[in-house]
Structures are given as C-alpha cells and as structure tokens.
Amino acid sequence: AQSVTQLGSHVSVSEGALVLLRCNYSSSVPPYLFWYVQYPNQGLQLLLKYTSAATLVKGINGFEAEFKKSETSFHLTKPSAHMSDAAEYFCAVSLSGGYNKLIFGAGTRLAVHP
Amino acid sequence: EAQVTQNPRYLITVTGKKLTVTCSQNMNHEYMSWYRQDPGLGLRQIYYSMNVEVTDKGDVPEGYKVSRKEKRNFPLILESPSPNQTSLYFCASSPSLLAGGRVPDTQYFGPGTRLTVL
Numbered sequence: 001a002q003s004v005t006q007l008g009s010h011v012s013v014s015e016g017a018l019v020l021l022r023c024n025y026s027s028s029v030p031p032y033l034f035w036y037v038q039y040p041n042q043g044l045q046l047l048l049k050y051t052s053a054a055t056l057v058k059g060i061n062g063f064e065a066e067f068k069k070s071e072t073s074f075h076l077t078k079p080s081a082h083m084s085d086a087a088e089y090f091c092a093v094s095l096s097g098g099y100n101k102l103i104f105g106a107g108t109r110l111a112v113h114p
Numbered sequence: 115e116a117q118v119t120q121n122p123r124y125l126i127t128v129t130g131k132k133l134t135v136t137c138s139q140n141m142n143h144e145y146m147s148w149y150r151q152d153p154g155l156g157l158r159q160i161y162y163s164m165n166v167e168v169t170d171k172g173d174v175p176e177g178y179k180v181s182r183k184e185k186r187n188f189p190l191i192l193e194s195p196s197p198n199q200t201s202l203y204f205c206a207s208s209p210s211l212l213a214g215g216r217v218p219d220t221q222y223f224g225p226g227t228r229l230t231v232l
Contacts (some may be wrong), residue, residue, distance in 0.1 A: 009154070020115075032212050033218075043118070043204055043223030044157075051212065090156060095219040102217045104149075104156035 004093045006105035013112055019063075019078040021108045023091035026072060033074040034092040035065055038107075044084065050074060061085070086112045116141045118224035120205050127195055135190045135227050137205030144220045145208040146188040147172070148180065150201040151226075157204065162190055162218075190191045195231040203227045 007022040025031055032051050036044040048059025055067040063085075065076045074091060091105040118139045127133055139146065147162040149172075159172030163182040177199055180192040188207075192199060204226050208218035 002177070036223075041225075043206075043225050044221075045223065046220045049220065073179045092157075094212060101134070104158070106154050 004091055004105040006089075006091050006101050006108050008108055009106065010109050010111065011079045013110070015083055015112055015114055016080050019076070019081045019085065019110065021076040021089050021091075021110065023065075023074045023076065023105060024072055025074065025091075025093040027093065033065075033067060033096045034094075035059065035063070035074075035076050036090045036092065036104075038088045038090065040087070047076070047089070053082070081110075081112045083112050086110055116222070118205055118207055118222050119148075120203075120224040120227050122227060123225065124228050126232065128144070128232050129196055130194050133192050133195060133229075135192075135203060135205075137188045137190065137224060138186050139188075139205075139207040139222070140208065141207060141209065142184065142185065143207035143209050143222070144184070144185070145211065147206045147208075147218065147221070148188070148190050149204045149206065150174065151204060152201050160190070160203075184202070197231050199229065200231050201229060203229060 004025045013041050034049045035047040038044045038045050047063050048057045050067045058064045064077045065074050088107045088109045090107045094102040121136045145163045148160040149157040151157050158174045160178050161180040163169045169180050205224040206221040208221045210219045
C-alpha cells in the first residue's frame with residue numbers, strides 16, 4: 001500500500017543552521033512527490049515537486065529535495081534557516097500510471113530560534 | 115489576483131444544524147478538492163471534482179456532500195454535523211493532472227475554514 005512517513009513531528013533549528021526535514025514513502029511504482037508549506041493561519045503552498053525528471057529538485061525560498069529511489073526518500077533541505085521558515089511542512093506522494101491517490105504525510109512543524 | 119477563497123473562515127455550530135462552506139477559485143481550474151486537516155493526521159481528502167458535474171469520494175467522505183454546478187465553485191455541505199467533524203477544512207484547485215492518472219499536479223489552497231461542532 002502507498003504511504004508516506006515524515007520523521008519528526010517537530011524540528012527545531014537555530015537561525016543560520018541547516019534545515020533537514022525527512023520524508024520516506026512506500027510505493028511499488030515510480031511516485032510523484034511534493035513538499036508543501038503551511039505558514040501560520042494560511043493554506044498550503046507548493047515548495048517543490050518531483051515528477052520523474054531531475055532527482056535533485058530546487059524549490060522556492062532556497063529549499064531543495066533529492067529523490068533517492070534506493071532509500072525511498074525525498075528529504076527537504078535548506079542550507080541556512082531563516083526565522084521566516086518557521087512553518088509546518090507536508091510531504092505528499094502519488095503514484096504514476098492511472099492511480100488516483102495523493103497521500104499527505106502527518107506534517108513536520110519547523111521552529112527557528114535566534 | 116489568482117486565488118481560492120473560502121467562507122466562512124471560522125464557524126462554531128451545534129450538532130445537527132446543516133451548514134455549507136463555500137469555495138471559489140478564479141483561475142479557471144477544472145480540478146477542485148476538499149481536505150480536512152487534523153493534528154497528527156496531515157490532510158485527508160474528503161471529495162474531489164474533475165470538472166463541472168463530476169465529483170467523487172476521497173478518503174473520508176462520510177457525513178459530507180459536495181456539488182459542482184459551476185466551474186469556479188465547489189461548496190462543501192454538512193447535512194447533520196457531528197463533533198467528530200470539528201476540524202480545519204481546506205479547499206484546493208489545480209490546473210492539471212499528473213500524467214496517466216486522476217491526481218492533481220500542483221494544487222492551490224484556500225486559507226482554510228476552522229469548524230467547531232458542539
């Protein structure tokens with residue numbers, strides 16, 4: 001069955017430190033993968049997506065993610081955290097080829113402290 | 115401005131009192147969807163619509179209804195709300211589908227409706 005797991009419901013980093021948010025998926029066919037961000041009191045917006053092109057995907061606000069098939073992972077990174085990055089981040093996975101399921105992870109809340 | 119709007123943003127109601135949450139998008143998107151967000155569970159899809167008069171159940175459709183009479187509007191109806199429907203609701207739309215499937219590509223989300231059912 002298709003699923004997505006985000007390791008760590010809360011992550012805290014210092015301003016300027018590396019941000020690493022983990023996402024692992026299970027899928028028997030090539031997946032499509034998304035990262036969405038939700039700022040306080042707002043809806044979700046797309047950060048980046050993987051749709052079977054380059055495995056290293058660059059998104060908005062300096063974020064990037066790498067699709068690693070062997071590890072079934074799509075971790076989100078940013079070299080240097082800003083205070084404005086504090087938000088909740090959701091990984092989502094969908095299967096290719098005729099399926100109609102888009103599954104969201106439970107979310108990771110990122111806190112950035114001075 | 116391209117956007118998805120939802121009304122109301124906040125609603126407190128009582129068990130059994132029918133309510134409608136409206137959703138409208140001005141981007142001419144064919145695909146629209148409703149999600150509920152609960153702590154620790156992420157977003158779960160309630161219903162989606164591929165186009166006018168075409169709707170289908172998502173993962174958690176029980177207790178909800180939708181309609182799609184116009185392309186821009188996709189209201190969510192709770193005929194007899196219950197406390198377990200207390201949640202944060204999001205409407206989303208998408209201009210395209212992923213190749214070979216019925217799943218949306220990039221989705222554009224509304225600001226959310228926080229519903230409390232007493």
